[in-house]
Amino acid sequence: MPECLPIPELTPKQIKRFWAGVQKGDGCWEWTGYCKCGYGALRLGQQCFRAHRVAYFLVNGKCPADLLIRHTCHNPLCCNPEHLISGTQADNMQDKVISGRSSKGEQHHYSVLTEKHVTAIKTKLTTSYHTLKSLAEEYGVSPVTIRRIKNEESWKHIEVAGFSPAAPPPCKSKLIPGLTEQQLQNFWAKVRKGQGDDCWEWIGYRDQKGYGRVRAGAKTFLAHRVSYFLANGKCPGNLLIRHTCHNPRCCNPNHLKSGTHADNALDTVASGRSIKGEQHRTSLLTEESVTAIKIACKTPYHGQVKALTKRYKVSAGAIQNIKAGRSWAHVKV
Numbered sequence: 543m544p545e546c547l548p549i550p551e552l553t554p555k556q557i558k559r560f561w562a563g564v565q566k567g568d569g570c571w572e573w574t575g576y577c578k579c580g581y582g583a584l585r586l587g588q589q590c591f592r593a594h595r596v597a598y599f600l601v602n603g604k605c606p607a608d609l610l611i612r613h614t615c616h617n618p619l620c621c622n623p624e625h626l627i628s629g630t631q632a633d634n635m636q637d638k639v640i641s642g643r644s645s646k647g648e649q650h651h652y653s654v655l656t657e658k659h660v661t662a663i664k665t666k667l668t669t670s671y672h673t674l675k676s677l678a679e680e681y682g683v684s685p686v687t688i689r690r691i692k693n694e695e696s697w698k699h700i701e702v703a704g705f706s707p708a709a710p711p712p713c714k715s716k717l718i719p720g721l722t723e724q725q726l727q728n729f730w731a732k733v734r735k736g737q738g739d740d741c742w743e744w745i746g747y748r749d750q751k752g753y754g755r756v757r758a759g760a761k762t763f764l765a766h767r768v769s770y771f772l773a774n775g776k777c778p779g780n781l782l783i784r785h786t787c788h789n790p791r792c793c794n795p796n797h798l799k800s801g802t803h804a805d806n807a808l809d810t811v812a813s814g815r816s817i818k819g820e821q822h823r824t825s826l827l828t829e830e831s832v833t834a835i836k837i838a839c840k841t842p843y844h845g846q847v848k849a850l851t852k853r854y855k856v857s858a859g860a861i862q863n864i865k866a867g868r869s870w871a872h873v874k875v
């Protein structure tokens with residue numbers, strides 16, 4: 543827990559200034575001054591102190607640096623000494639679990655924003671004058687926190703009229719520019735067009751994942767995306783172009799369709815490709831080689847894993863996983 547510096551003796555003037563910032567009432571006494579990280583903050587000299595800790599200190603004459611001052615009312619702005627008790631971090635967690643506050647949004651114990659703050663942030667996000675950075679500074683949180691609110695990855699349960707989550711960030715695919723006649727010729731020269739419904743395989747340079755890569759100017763593009771672009775006249779940067787044939791080299795426009803990341807994941811699951819072994823497109827091993835590895839592992843010797851990694855060009859981890867049955871468990875020997 544940050545900000546637990548011992549609180550210095552306050553001058554009468556500072557004490558007066560402090561209580562002037564507290565709106566006393568029947569229930570919570572809310573801090574009306576400057577806030578940092580969702581808590582009231584009081585500047586004393588060079589340092590900033592949490593307002594509720596100052597209140598506790600003024601009433602109890604001490605505020606141990608190693609103790610948390612907890613809000614029994616769960617209102618971080620509250621400075622009502624009756625609502626403040628000291629406790630350890632463990633007490634605090636326990637307390638939160640008991641009161642059921644550890645599940646979402648404000649209830650999350652790392653949360654420094656309150657529902658009130660988030661409502662305000664969401665309202666501000668509906669108008670275009672605020673940037674992630676300006677809101678982050680205003681509320682003393684990181685821009686990532688604001689972005690997560692914006693994308694409804696957090697605080698989803700707070701509803702604000704007119705607020706709609708930002709569109710998911712576009713995937714990093716670059717927009718394909720118009721290709722020159724020469725570039726087009728060069729492109730198709732590297733595609734081996736098959737008969738009928740065969741795959742049209744890219745015979746040029748391929749990246750580590752097995753996808754064809756084509757250079758246009760200073761950039762490189764995925765060959766199958768270029769093919770989709772040429773066939774459809776567009777290739778949206780935020781869409782994946784998927785292979786219905788699951789052949790990463792294929793540039794047959796009939797085997798390409800556009801989809802979102804979610805579609806792709808679903809599709810992969812549906813076709814059973816995400817499940818095991820050889821069917822995984824990044825796998826370098828075949829059932830055959832795994833069978834051989836498993837047989838070899840039955841008679842272990844010193845340096846075997848190293849020898850196998852060399853022979854099959856995979857990592858030691860991959861061999862260990864096979865050995866331990868954590869991968870390729872379906873290959874029985």
Ligand SMILES: [Zn+2]
Binds near residue numbers: 613622
């Ligand atoms: Zn309170």
Ligand SMILES: [Zn+2]
Binds near residue numbers: 740741785789793794
């Ligand atoms: Zn294909």
